[in-house]
Amino acid sequence: MHWERQDMSASRTFRVLPGFRLTLGYTLAYLSLIVLLPLAAVFLKTASLSIAEFWNVISAPRVVASYKLSFGMSLAAAAINAMFGLLLAWSLVRYSFPGKRVIDALVDLPFALPTAVAGIALTALYAKNGRIGQYLDPLGIQVAFKPLGVLVALVFIGLPFVVRTVQPILEDLDTELEEAAASLGARRWQIFRHVILPVLLPALLTGFALAFARAVGEYGSVIFIAGNIPMVSEITPLMIITKLEQYDYAGATAIAVVMLVVSFALLLLINGLQAWTASRTGRER
Amino acid sequence: MAGATTLNWAGAMQADAAVRFESREATREAPWVKWTILGISLTFFAVFLLLPLVAVFIEALRKGWGTYGSALVHEDALWAIKLTLTAAVIAVPLNLVFGVCAAWAIAKFEFRGKHFLITLIDLPFSVSPVIAGLIYVLIFGAQGWLGPWLADHDIRIIFAVPGIVLATVFVTFPFVARELIPLMQAQGREEEEAAIVLGANGWQTFWYVTLPNIKWGLLYGVILCNARAMGEFGAVSVVSGHIRGQTNTLPLHVEILYNEYQFAAAFAVASLLALLALVTLAIKTWVEHRAGGGNRSREAHQDAAS
Numbered sequence: 001m002h003w004e005r006q007d008m009s010a011s012r013t014f015r016v017l018p019g020f021r022l023t024l025g026y027t028l029a030y031l032s033l034i035v036l037l038p039l040a041a042v043f044l045k046t047a048s049l050s051i052a053e054f055w056n057v058i059s060a061p062r063v064v065a066s067y068k069l070s071f072g073m074s075l076a077a078a079a080i081n082a083m084f085g086l087l088l089a090w091s092l093v094r095y096s097f098p099g100k101r102v103i104d105a106l107v108d109l110p111f112a113l114p115t116a117v118a119g120i121a122l123t124a125l126y127a128k129n130g131r132i133g134q135y136l137d138p139l140g141i142q143v144a145f146k147p148l149g150v151l152v153a154l155v156f157i158g159l160p161f162v163v164r165t166v167q168p169i170l171e172d173l174d175t176e177l178e179e180a181a182a183s184l185g186a187r188r189w190q191i192f193r194h195v196i197l198p199v200l201l202p203a204l205l206t207g208f209a210l211a212f213a214r215a216v217g218e219y220g221s222v223i224f225i226a227g228n229i230p231m232v233s234e235i236t237p238l239m240i241i242t243k244l245e246q247y248d249y250a251g252a253t254a255i256a257v258v259m260l261v262v263s264f265a266l267l268l269l270i271n272g273l274q275a276w277t278a279s280r281t282g283r284e285r
Numbered sequence: 286m287a288g289a290t291t292l293n294w295a296g297a298m299q300a301d302a303a304v305r306f307e308s309r310e311a312t313r314e315a316p317w318v319k320w321t322i323l324g325i326s327l328t329f330f331a332v333f334l335l336l337p338l339v340a341v342f343i344e345a346l347r348k349g350w351g352t353y354g355s356a357l358v359h360e361d362a363l364w365a366i367k368l369t370l371t372a373a374v375i376a377v378p379l380n381l382v383f384g385v386c387a388a389w390a391i392a393k394f395e396f397r398g399k400h401f402l403i404t405l406i407d408l409p410f411s412v413s414p415v416i417a418g419l420i421y422v423l424i425f426g427a428q429g430w431l432g433p434w435l436a437d438h439d440i441r442i443i444f445a446v447p448g449i450v451l452a453t454v455f456v457t458f459p460f461v462a463r464e465l466i467p468l469m470q471a472q473g474r475e476e477e478e479a480a481i482v483l484g485a486n487g488w489q490t491f492w493y494v495t496l497p498n499i500k501w502g503l504l505y506g507v508i509l510c511n512a513r514a515m516g517e518f519g520a521v522s523v524v525s526g527h528i529r530g531q532t533n534t535l536p537l538h539v540e541i542l543y544n545e546y547q548f549a550a551a552f553a554v555a556s557l558l559a560l561l562a563l564v565t566l567a568i569k570t571w572v573e574h575r576a577g578g579g580n581r582s583r584e585a586h587q588d589a590a591s
Contacts, residue, residue: 016478017393018487024390027402030383034454035408038420041430045423087326094313095323096303103327105570109334111509112562112569114516116536117555120543121337124344124552131340132332156333171302175312182311188318191311217413220518220536224543237415237519244419244523249428256416263411271404 042260045253057254062230063239067258069147070236074215077154078162082208085162086200092163093170107163110156115220122153123225145227150235153221158211165207169200169281202277209273213266217259341559344552356542356550357557364530365538365554368446372521372534373514376453380510384461385503389491392469393477403466409458417455418523421448444526449534452520457510464506465499472498501576505569512565516558 046054057063091097092104110118126133126143136143143149173196181191219237226233234242236259243252306312313319346353356362387406391399409417423429425442435442442448476498480490496503518536525532533541535558542551 015394016481017474017490018481019389019491020394023386024394024396027383027387027390030386031402031405034451034458036405038424038455039408039412041420041423042416084326084329087322088330091323091326094303094306095319096307097323097327101570103330105566106334106338107330108566108569109338109562112512112516112565113338114518114536114539114555114558114562116518116539117341117516117558117562118337120539120551120555121340121344124548125336125340131336152333156337159333175305175309179309179311188314213411217411217415219413219415219522224540237413240413240415240419241523244422247428249423249426252419253423256413256419259413259416263413267404267407267411 039260042253042256045250046257049250049254053250054254057251058258062234063236063255065231066234066236066239069150069233070216073147073150073154073235074212077151077158077215078208078212080151080155081158081162081211082204085159085207085211086166086204088159089163089166089170093167108160110158110160115157115218116224118156119153119221119224122156122221123149126152126225144225145229145233147226147233149225149227150222150233153225154215154218157218157221158215161210161214162204162207165203165210165277166200169203169277172281173199199280202273202280206270206273206277209266209270213263213270216262216266338559341552341555344548345556347552348549352549353553353556356547356553359550361530361533362535362538362554365533365535366557368449368533369515369535371446372450372453373511375450376457376514377507377511379454380457381461381503381507383458384463384465384506387462388465388469388499389495391466392472393474406459406462406466409455414456414517414519415523417520418452421451421455421524425451443524444528444532446532448524449521449532452524453514453517456517456520457514460510460513461503461506464502464509468499468502469495501572505572505576508565508568508572512562515561 049057088107092100092107123130123144125131126136126149128134128137128142128144130144133142133144141148143152177195178191181195182188186194217237219235219241222235223238226235226238228234228238236255240252240255240259243249243255314322387402390396391403422443424431425435425448426432427436427443429443442451476494477490480494481487485493515534516536517534518540521534522537522540525534525537527533527537527541529541535554539551539555539558542548542554
């Protein structure tokens with residue numbers, strides 16, 4: 001970072017490369033027009049509500065039930081993804097097995113597959129007569145059109161976030177550290193617990209937070225499998241849609257403000273976690 | 286937000302990096318541990334990722350190729366394909382130009398608030414797609430700020446194609462920029478400065494020096510951007526109004542068919558989108574393979590960080 005700072009003062013006095021004003025100007029104009037001004041509209045629109053009205057909208061029982069479902073299931077899904085995502089990343093980095101490259105490529109499927117397609121596919125699988133549902137139903141486990149369905153969809157959506165943040169850190173690990181620990185008599189589990197996990201932890205938490213943030217806002221894959229029963233299986237983004245369909249723009253916007261505030265807080269948290277990852281591993285974000 | 290989607294230049298292509306760990310006593314587990322971990326992780330992969338993908342194609346062909354074909358050549362499906370392509374053809378180039386501009390300004394120059402600007406560019410990834418649709422309804426909708434003026438001039442944005450394009454532009458906004466900014470920061474500006482000193486103008490410098498250096502990152506960003514543009518559901522759903530044969534993109538068409546219990550047809554259309562996803566992943570893997578000059582690029586990253 002030191003030379004960059006010196007360089008900064010130099011380039012401020014004399015810039016060799018052209019196009020600074022043009023590209024920065026265009027960037028700021030386009031960013032404002034497409035993203036910032038429309039997002040500001042959400043906050044301006046809520047200003048048309050009084051504080052009491054705003055509070056009534058965002059604390060209505062049906063909306064609160066949707067927060068509980070959305071945040072609860074997103075946390076659970078992110079936790080499941082952190083656990084299995086770590087195992088999957090570990091397998092992909094540490095073991096060789098047939099079909100590994102195809103599996104590695106397919107881990108990104110939830111990024112590439114349109115959410116509506118994932119939604120109807122999961123619903124078909126987990127319905128009572130579906131390929132997975134038919135085995136769960138006799139056990140008394142119903143997934144589709146129940147809150148559990150929301151969890152399944154969110155696990156699908158979030159998995160690559162954990163795998164893709166943990167995988168590069170695992171690849172970068174020096175074998176020397178583990179060898180040193182082993183030569184000093186540490187068991188394999190102790191090495192994992194005291195040598196590998198501390199290095200992985202920031203990346204694992206980043207992956208967890210990314211999966212959580214994505215899950216909270218997710219809509220397409222969830223609405224097909226959730227059943228959307230008021231007070232039971234309605235997610236918060238669906239509440240916005242419901243208000244919009246009733247032409248209650250102010251109400252929809254009030255809920256959107258709550259979600260945006262949560263999203264921005266998560267964004268700050270993730271930026272912090274990524275900085276922590278970088279400092280722990282000496283790796284650039 | 287895009288942290289996980291950006292290109293891991295040195296990662297996936299080291300095909301047998303696992304040997305590094307498996308060949309040493311200190312870095313490998315007992316066989317039963319290894320097989321347990323592999324078993325659990327691959328079962329999880331199969332159940333949560335592979336099965337849904339396979340299910341799309343099985344369900345699509347459940348009633349035979351005849352039904353499959355007729356679902357795809359149906360008038361409404363063809364219109365949805367056309368609209369989806371239109372939205373992508375407009376949104377991807379717009380965000381491509383933006384991504385290159387933003388990366389040039391951020392990577393080649395120093396100015397205050399740079400980190401904040403990068404965070405702002407990432408914003409659309411952390412906003413729920415439903416909110417991405419909502420913001421344009423608030424501005425251009427019948428009750429929105431510009432609504433009355435637009436109605437007077439007979440311009441339709443919400444429940445029409447422009448709204449769909451706008452929502453698509455928003456949700457795919459950061460893809461190219463996110464890919465190019467770290468890449469161009471890592472490459473520094475010496476090569477461009479040399480070109481300028483030797484008498485090239487700005488455009489020549491970009492075309493002959495910068496572009497060849499960033500082409501794989503650019504392609505990578507464009508592919509991901511395109512996949513999202515064609516597959517977006519939530520944001521487009523809010524602004525489209527679901528008018529058949531007019532404002533239905535492919536994902537929305539899937540929803541309509543599904544809600545009408547035309548499951549085979551819904552999955553047939555969905556299989557097109559699943560194929561698109563598979564092609565996207567194939568090209569993405571190929572780009573990673575081409576771009577991954579092994580550890581070379583990783584060293585460049587570390588140089589820039591130190």
